[in-house]
Amino acid sequence: MSEAALLATAPSPAAIRAAFPDGDIEAIVPPHPTTLRDTGLERPLVLALLAKTIARCGKAHLPVLGGKLRLSMSVLREAIAMMLADQLIDVARRGDSDIDIEYQLTGPGQAFAAAALAECRYVGPAPVTLDALRAVIARDAQRHAAGxxxxxxxxxxxxxxxxxxxxxxxxxxxxxxxxxxxxxxxxxxxxxxxxxxxxxxxxxxxxxGVVAIPHAVLIDHQIVQFHDPLVHLAPALPQARQFDERRNDGRWLICQxxxxxxxxxxxxxxxxxxxxxxxxxxxxxxxxxxxxxxxxxxxxxxxxxxxxxxxxxxxxxxxxxxxxxxxxxxxxxxxxxxxxxxxxxxxxxxxxxxxxxxxxxxxxxxVGALDASRYLALLRRQCALLHLPYDEAAAAYLLQRLHAPSGQPMLACMPRELLTRIVDAASFAGAVPRLCAASLEQAWHSLFACCPPPCTAPAAADHILLGEKA
Structure with missing residues (x-):
C-alpha cells in the first residue's frame, strides 16, 4: 500500500474532533510526543525514516516531513538538529521561519539513506511501540465494556x-x-x-464506537504494517469542528x-x-x-x-x-x-x-431454513432492492410448484439467487424483468442444474419467459 493511499484514507483531524465531545478524543488517541524520547523510538530508526523521506522528496521542509512521518514539529526539529550535527543534511533554501527551510541530503546523508533503504524500504508514518499499542487496546477494552x-x-x-x-x-x-x-x-x-x-x-x-489504530507498530525492532484501508474504515462523522492537532499523536488513526x-x-x-x-x-x-x-x-x-x-x-x-x-x-x-x-x-x-x-x-x-412467511418476507425485500415488482401469484408458485415438489429447503440465499438470475436473463434479452411463474422456472432450473419439463405449446405471450420487451 502506497503512502499516498494510506494518507488518503485517514479522516481529517477536524472530522475526528467532530465525532467526540471535547476531551473525549484524549481517551482514545494518545497525546502527541514532544520529544524524540516520548515517541518511544530509538534515534537511529527516526533518523533513518527521516533520511529516506527526504531522499524520496529530494528537498523537504518541516510541514511536509511532519505530514509524511506524522511526527510533531518539536520532534522533527530535534531530529533535524541531530542530522545537521552529523552532516547528513544541509539547508537547500531558507525562508522567513524554520518551517520554511528546505532540507536536502548531503553526500554522507545520501549514503545513509541508501543503506537504510537497503535494509527496509518502508517510508511513511513513524511506527508506534508495541507497549503503546498494548496500552491503547487495554484502554479501549475497558471503555468498550463499559459502554x-x-x-x-x-x-x-x-x-x-x-x-x-x-x-x-x-x-x-x-x-x-x-x-x-x-x-x-x-x-x-x-x-x-x-x-x-x-x-x-x-x-x-x-x-x-470507534477505535484508534496505528499506521505501523514496532515489534522486536521490526516495522509491522498494521493499517489496512480495506479493514480500517473511517467513521461516519457529523459536521467538523476545530481539532487541535498539537494534542494528539498523528501516528494513530480513528476508524470504525x-x-x-x-x-x-x-x-x-x-x-x-x-x-x-x-x-x-x-x-x-x-x-x-x-x-x-x-x-x-x-x-x-x-x-x-x-x-x-x-x-x-x-x-x-x-x-x-x-x-x-x-x-x-x-x-x-x-x-x-x-x-x-x-x-x-x-x-x-x-x-x-x-x-x-x-x-x-x-x-x-x-441457522436453519426459513419458514414460509419469513421466506416470502425476504423475497419481498429482495424484489424491492432489485426494483422488481413483487407478485403474490408468482410467490405462491415458487412455494407450491417449485419448493414443495423438490423438497428444497427455503434457505435465505435463494430469493436473491433466483431474482438476480431473472434480472440477468432479462437484461441479456433486452426485456423488462418480471417476477412470474415462467421466469421463476427458468431461474430455478439454472440454479439447481435441473432439466426443465418438455415444452408443449409455445404460442402464448406468457411464454416470453423474461417479461415484456423493453
Whole structure:
C-alpha cells in the first residue's frame, strides 16, 4: 500500500474532533510526543525514516516531513538538529521561519539513506511501540465494556429486522445477543446458503464506537504494517469542528471497529506476521488487525489442516486475551488478542471437534431454513432492492410448484439467487424483468442444474419467459 493511499484514507483531524465531545478524543488517541524520547523510538530508526523521506522528496521542509512521518514539529526539529550535527543534511533554501527551510541530503546523508533503504524500504508514518499499542487496546477494552450495551431492538435493527417483519427467530436473536454480550466464541452452523455469513457480518453493526489504530507498530525492532484501508474504515462523522492537532499523536488513526472476514483460504501461516522481503517489513495478521472489532472465520472445516487445530489456535488466545506471534528467526512476541470471534460452518459441529473443544466454544447457534412467511418476507425485500415488482401469484408458485415438489429447503440465499438470475436473463434479452411463474422456472432450473419439463405449446405471450420487451 502506497503512502499516498494510506494518507488518503485517514479522516481529517477536524472530522475526528467532530465525532467526540471535547476531551473525549484524549481517551482514545494518545497525546502527541514532544520529544524524540516520548515517541518511544530509538534515534537511529527516526533518523533513518527521516533520511529516506527526504531522499524520496529530494528537498523537504518541516510541514511536509511532519505530514509524511506524522511526527510533531518539536520532534522533527530535534531530529533535524541531530542530522545537521552529523552532516547528513544541509539547508537547500531558507525562508522567513524554520518551517520554511528546505532540507536536502548531503553526500554522507545520501549514503545513509541508501543503506537504510537497503535494509527496509518502508517510508511513511513513524511506527508506534508495541507497549503503546498494548496500552491503547487495554484502554479501549475497558471503555468498550463499559459502554457496549444493546437490547433486542438494537439487535433487530442490526440484523435488518423491522417490527412485524422479522427474518430471525426471536429465540435465535436472544442467543446471538447473549453471545455478543459475553465476548466469548460463537459458532454459527447450518446448511450452505442458510445465511450464516451474512448474519455474521451484520453482527459487526453492533460494535459501537470507534477505535484508534496505528499506521505501523514496532515489534522486536521490526516495522509491522498494521493499517489496512480495506479493514480500517473511517467513521461516519457529523459536521467538523476545530481539532487541535498539537494534542494528539498523528501516528494513530480513528476508524470504525473493524470487521475482518477470512474463509477457506486461511492457513496457519496467515495467523503470523507476514514478512515482505521486497520491502523489509512485516504485515500484521488478520486477527491482530481486527483488534477492537470482529473476526469472522467462515467455512470452518474447509481450511487446509484440521479444524480443531485452527479453533485451538484462536480460542486459546481469546481466553487469555493474549496471542504469541513469531517473527523470522523464531523470535516469539506476545501481543494483545482483543476481538469478538465468530466461526461459521456448514458442517455438523460434532464432526469438527471433540466434546472438550465443543465446550470451549461458548455459543453454538443453528441457522436453519426459513419458514414460509419469513421466506416470502425476504423475497419481498429482495424484489424491492432489485426494483422488481413483487407478485403474490408468482410467490405462491415458487412455494407450491417449485419448493414443495423438490423438497428444497427455503434457505435465505435463494430469493436473491433466483431474482438476480431473472434480472440477468432479462437484461441479456433486452426485456423488462418480471417476477412470474415462467421466469421463476427458468431461474430455478439454472440454479439447481435441473432439466426443465418438455415444452408443449409455445404460442402464448406468457411464454416470453423474461417479461415484456423493453
Amino acid at each position: 457496549a450495551r444493546f437490547g433486542d431492538a438494537e439487535l433487530a435493527a442490526a440484523l435488518g429486522d423491522g417490527p412485524g417483519d422479522e427474518l430471525i427467530d426471536a429465540a435465535v436473536r436472544a442467543q446471538l445477543g447473549a453471545a455478543l454480550y459475553s465476548g466469548r466464541a460463537l459458532l454459527l452452523h447450518g446448511a450452505p446458503g442458510s445465511g450464516k455469513t451474512t448474519l455474521a457480518r451484520k453482527l459487526g453493526r453492533l460494535l459501537q 471497529r473493524p470487521v475482518v472476514h477470512v474463509g477457506a483460504e486461511l492457513t496457519p501461516d496467515m495467523l503470523e506476521c507476514r514478512f515482505d522481503a521486497a520491502n523489509g517489513i512485516y504485515h500484521a495478521p488478520p486477527h491482530f488487525q481486527a483488534s477492537g472489532g470482529l473476526l469472522i472465520v467462515d467455512d470452518l472445516g474447509r481450511q487446509r489442516g484440521a479444524a480443531a487445530d485452527l479453533l485451538n489456535r484462536l480460542v486459546n488466545p481469546l481466553e487469555r486475551g493474549l496471542d504469541v506471534l513469531t517473527l523470522q528467526g523464531g523470535h516469539a512476541v506476545t501481543v494483545p488478542f482483543a476481538v469478538t470471534l465468530v466461526f461459521a460452518t456448514s458442517c455438523a459441529p460434532q464432526a469438527l471437534m471433540d466434546a472438550a473443544l465443543l465446550r470451549r466454544i461458548a455459543y453454538k447457534i443453528h
